[in-house]
Amino acid sequence: MKTLSANAMVGGLFVGAFVIAACIGSVWTPYDPMALDMKARLAGPSIQHLLGADEFGRDVLSRLMLGASASGIVSLATVAIATILGTALGSISGYLGGWTDRVLVAVTNALLAFPGILLALGLLAIFGANKYGIVLALGIAYTPSVARIVRGTVLSLREREFIDASRVSGDSEMYTLLRHILPNCLAPLTVLSTSMFGWTLLSESALSFLGLGVPPPAPTWGNMLAAARPYLAQAAWLAIFPGLCISIVLLGINLLGDALRDRLDPKMRGMQ
Amino acid sequence: MLRFILSRIGMAVPTVFLVAVVVFFLIRLVPGDPAALLLGDMASPESVAALRSDLGLDKNILTQFAIWLTNVFQGDLGTSITTKEPVAHLVIERFKVSAGIVLVAVALASLAAVPAGFIAALRQNSKLDLTLVSVAALLLSIPTFWLGLVILLIFGLKLGWLPVVGYVSVAEDPSRGLLYVLMPILTLFLHEIGVLLRMARASALEVLRLDYITHARAKGLPERTVLWRHVFPNAFAPTLTLIGLVLGNMLGGIAVVETVFTIPGLGRLLVDAIFGRDYPVIQGCLLFIAVIYVLVNLIVDLCYPLFDPRVKIT
């Protein structure tokens, strides 16, 4: 084992803190995140409310903790959908080749011609702006990226001699795909899923910020930010803390992703 | 040369066609009668019936697609349910606003980040490199909508230098209009610096370990010449591709920044249309942005041979 890089340590620390906060937040929070308390309306950070209270007097820390678990679950579900769909399509496309491949590549390219979260926005128009709509829309929107990367990995693995060795020993195409190709896709998929978790978290908060995500009163970091916009002058902390949380978690995921890529992707190895 | 350009355009046509297919069927997937959806809840049964025959909804789906595609080619993207304006006109007007902001931000970010990334790569693992890489990672991790809010808080509210709400077109009143776009440009600029710096550094590092760089040094060339004559042209090609992608992605993601700064751009138009279930506008925006994205990538593709002679232009 090599020693852990600084990237991996800082990234792991931030992501670890996020996971712990999300886990605790799903079972216990200092206050009821939904409880209105007009006496505490727009109260600044204090001993009672460590990170202050919002325009309805709800405790910001409690809402952030619950929001962490909500965002975490939405992101995990999205990554799971995109990874499973994308891996299936990408490996079939890359391994079978021929017409199946051509059709799938054409569709993938058309879907990738929608920049950023645009495809998700379009899909949200169909599925509706709620938790399930977001998971489906983002999951489908990220599927082409996964499919493309898995296809590329499968294609390059097909050139490796151990695949020829498997064929020479008489293994069937399906066996070769399942026994030799897919296990070797795990490393790039791990790196991709990690970054995808970050993209989803970001997209989900962006959509919630636009009002197209998880609807209030259920807290997410994005809709908390959106709600804070009108009170920016009086209560800046309402906008500061949720944004800080998103940034720290994203930084953690980015650093962790870099560390994983350095370790797992031989092309990047030794390049720091 | 002409054949190269034509072949690249030829390669983009199927993509645009498939994009059109996706946009068309996306709206057809919404449950309900497309004619009723396209006219909104307030439409009279007569006008719904009229549109049904216009769109050929009684004919098969391929004929419907052909009718829609013909309309799109004639510049007819339908009529907005909420404002009753032609969608094409709305999209173009709003696009001008967004495009100005995005183009300026990407141009500035490229000018700052690409040289910085190359210099970081040249001094790999030095203090300068570490600082630049850390700053890039940080900028990359801050979501634009929060960065925008913080900038708004500082320059709009605390310092009071720039207007917090409202928008004046730069075309109508250049000096006042500029004040309204400064903060959105700064926000996008800071974010894209992170993306571009990392990419430029990675491309330069990739080139720096190749033998011809060592060969250039072994000839006795000074580092400056090595960087600008040998590293830059080869590392710039992949960076150019990324700049194209960044441009397109910004158009997709600009809605949040326009929301923060209350700018009437294309992103905001799309989001408002989704709120208002204004399907003709949704369709128009999706199609327009995707086509622009394909076009930007096409232009990048066409510029590629300038930087990489291995791409054949015949």
Added chain:
Amino acid sequence: MNTPTLLTVDRLVLGATAVATQVVSGVSLTLRRGERIGIVGESGSGKSMLMRAVIGLLPAGISKLGGSVRFEDRDMGDLQPEDLRKLRGKGIGLIFQEPMTSLNPALTIGRQLEEGLALHTAMDANERQAAILAMLRRVGIADPDAAVRAFPHEFSGGMRQRIMIASVMLLEPALLIADEPTTALDAVVQREVLELLHALVEEKGTAMVLISHDMAMVAQYTDRVLVMQKGVCVEEGATSELLRAPRHEYTRKLLSALPRRAPARAVAPSAPLASVRNMKLAYGSGSSAKAVLHGIDLDIHPGEIVALVGGSGSGKTTLGRIIAGLLQPNEGTLTFRGQAVNRKSGGYADYRANCQMVFQDPYSSLDPRMRVREIVAAPLRHEKSMRSAERRQRVDEVLSEVGLGPQFADRFPHQLSGGQRQRVAIARALARRPDLVIADEAVSALDMTVKAQILKLLSQLQEQQGFACLFISHDLGVVEQIADRVVVMHRGVIEEQGSRDEIFDRPTSSYTKKLLSAVPMLTPADGGGIDLVWRAA
């Protein structure tokens, strides 16, 4: 011996400070003006690093820890970066191994050749142009005027290496460092490029350091040789003496690793095991189709080692892959034990069990996520009648046959050396006791001494188990050692075939003669070493 000293390296130590390892530990050498020396060693010997240190271009992470380098009576350690730069190119030139990456793809040949001249000479643009054209003509570029306007990707590997030589020799350096300058080239091209390099160095009176793993090549072009092993110079001496009477054990090992002819064997005549008739294959289709095989006929008899030799693009690997069942030909038939091979025929299972393959790159031919035991056991999956205890026993058996003890069974490929990996690949091929083994460049990627061991192992196993072997190789030295019969391929057709001694001693085709002129004949010398004799082209 009054020629002045050009370069002195004194007890040079190079290492990675971060992990406290030395790549070069106290090597000294002196080089006089116009002298040509060779540095020979296997990978990891530090031979390239030593000369990189001389020109001051060590890779990141490696630095000078001790000792000194003096060039033209100046200590390189005292030079300012500016003075060091003036020395590079003009004083010391450097040629690399890989011609495909040593020229900048974005600049024309003309501009790349010109920048050194502009930097180091007082020539004006017209003089520079004239010098470039003359030099390109000298290195054998057919149309220099067109070449200066062309980009590197428009040339083949051999041509690029000529351009590289032109680029370096234009500046007429006092010292030329050639780091494996022809390793990436075809055997025939290798010889031509080396002859050119040698002639140019001779003409200009340039001193040369030739770095190579190839003892025979170094012997041909140098006056003196340094043998390096693990960062230390183990022996130094005049080339001819060192070759004939090596003193150090490692030098002897290197020399004995050079392939030499084994006694001819008699293979009992019998019906062919595998036959190929009128085999044709083209890649691509329609007008862009590129024909690779033009109707090949070939028989492989039981128990013989048939070598398939040829340069790159000869179609030898393609033919091997067709016989292994990895490629479908456009036309022609493959028969095994007299039966046509196709997936539906009854004999297919017998063919698949009895035709196995060993690949070139041991880093790519083993699944990185499987343990050695699983890799070797994988083909046994198809032996339906075998019980798992028998399979395990067979795996242990073949592993010990290839010289790997049971302690290797639970390792992963990345925990093995290149030679050990190739042993695992051989074990996998032999697990089902096949009658035919196709070895595609099976020793090409290995270091000299390891290559000799694997070659020995292969012929021992063949002797014991009696399988037929199709040995595909570009390396005639290796072929001369191992083959019973040789088939020479060139551009998709068989040029010539016959017993090994016929082909090597009495070649009839001019292409075969050209191939043979690139490899030396070895004969034992009195001092325990060898004598080298080159065949006429």
